[in-house]
Amino acid sequence: MAKVELLMPKMGESIIEATILKWVKKVGDTVSVDDTILEIATDKVDSEILSPADGTITEILYPENSVVAVGKVLAYISANGSQPTTDAPVNPVTETVSATESSATTILENVSEIKESLQSVVPAAEGNKGSRFYSPLVKSIAREEKISVEELEKIPGTGANSRVTKQDILSYVESKAGIASGEKPLAVANVTAPLVSAGETPPPVSAVSFSGSAEILEMDRMRRLIADHMVMSKHTSPHVTSFVEADVTNMVNWRERNKKKFQEKYGENITYTPLFIEAVIKSLKEYPMVNVSLDGYRIIRKKDLNIGMAAALPNGNLIVPVIKNADMLSLVGLTKNVNDLAKRARENKLKPEDIQDGTFTITNVGTFGNLMGTPIINQPQVAILATGAIVKKPAVMETEFGDVIAIRHMMFLSLSYDHRIVDGALGGSFLKRVSDHLERFDINTEF
Secondary structure (H helix, E strand, C coil): CEEEEEEECCCCCCCCCEEEEEEECCCCCECCCCCEEEEEEECEEEEECCCCCCCCEECCCCCCCEEEEEECCCEEEECCCCCCCCCCCCCCCCCCCHHHHHHHHHHHHHHHHHHHHHHHHHCCCCCCCCCCCHHHHHHHHHHCCCHHHHHHHHCCCCCCHHHHHHHHHHHCCCCCCHHHCCCCCCHHHHCCCCCCCCCCCCCCCCCCCCCCCCCCCCCCHHHHHHHHHHHHHHHHHHHHEEEEEEHHHHHHHHHHHHHHHHHHCCCCCCCHHHHHHHHHHHHHHHCCHHHHEEECCCCEEECCCEEEEECCCCCEEEECCCCHHHHHCCHHHHCCCHHHHHHHHHHCCHEEEEEEECCEEEEHHHHCCCCCCCCCCCCCCCCEECCCCCEEEEEEEEEECCEEEEEEEEEEEEEEEEECCCCCHHHHHHHHHHHHHCCCCCCCCCC
């Protein structure tokens, strides 16, 4: 009997694990190639895992809600379609009482395996078993740096559910090395320093009081991830925000004059977003130090211009799909990508690769009638641009006959940037250049 392994797929360089949301197929079910077997979720997006072969599911190794590392075997499929045999113990996840007991046993076994794995990878103090889950990458770094489980337990985690991330442990290692050599820890070390001394009890968190008329709503999984990511970003980067007002009359008039023609020619509705992206691309080429990220004290300058665009979902949550190599696309190509990603975001059909590897993000707060905003940086990027509402207002114009007051289309642009690497001169200059490109939009632009 040929046995096929169903593996947790690799879904991007930075994704090392995923959570099992739902088993669509059960033990004993017959599947065909490309049938959906289960649904999984990373910290970015939900996805489906398809069957690699025709056959019958003979064994499921992890119950729903398990966090599984990339490359691990999730289930076994009998390629010849035979039913489960004694040499392949069945672990069904069903709604019967016996299946519930089996699932509980599997969960306990998984917890035990994780703790044993952690003890074998990380040197620990005698008797310290550890109480948190650590990803394989974090455990590998801990092993190389000879960090004990007791030390790991004291590292504040900025990931989901206070999980220790790669950046957390690397910052801790740098902080530890700086202290050992007598150097004064810098900003990165201060960010990850323990909030309380060893043996001390953290101060209690005040409970929120509410009356009987209040309604308590639990955050869904995506909202919890967004909340954790926003807190992590503010905790990681010292945010500075600069503002500029731009006269975008030429751009508005061009779009009004050409949007119907554009729709007829390409079957696409052209919004202002691709025009904003064009201006950002030109500006990033002139100021490449805004297209970077930080790894401790190392600056990683990105050669690709991958532009993320924040999109509000129908349920109120937020996601940032990414246009890869945006500088290689024409205005038509940008428009098609913007519309496609926005549509699939609303329909919850984005793939993991659609939201990975962004180097700079744009968020359009003007969509909701807001004049300006102070957006939070999308880590590990170092800057994010907010575009405000375009409104008509009187403005002073210089003409060959002198200054005049005219009705113009004006908008505010705001740039939040990481002051660890982007100073006011760079951030302000970049923002002004984006404004310049929008103001100098060529009314005769062809497409």
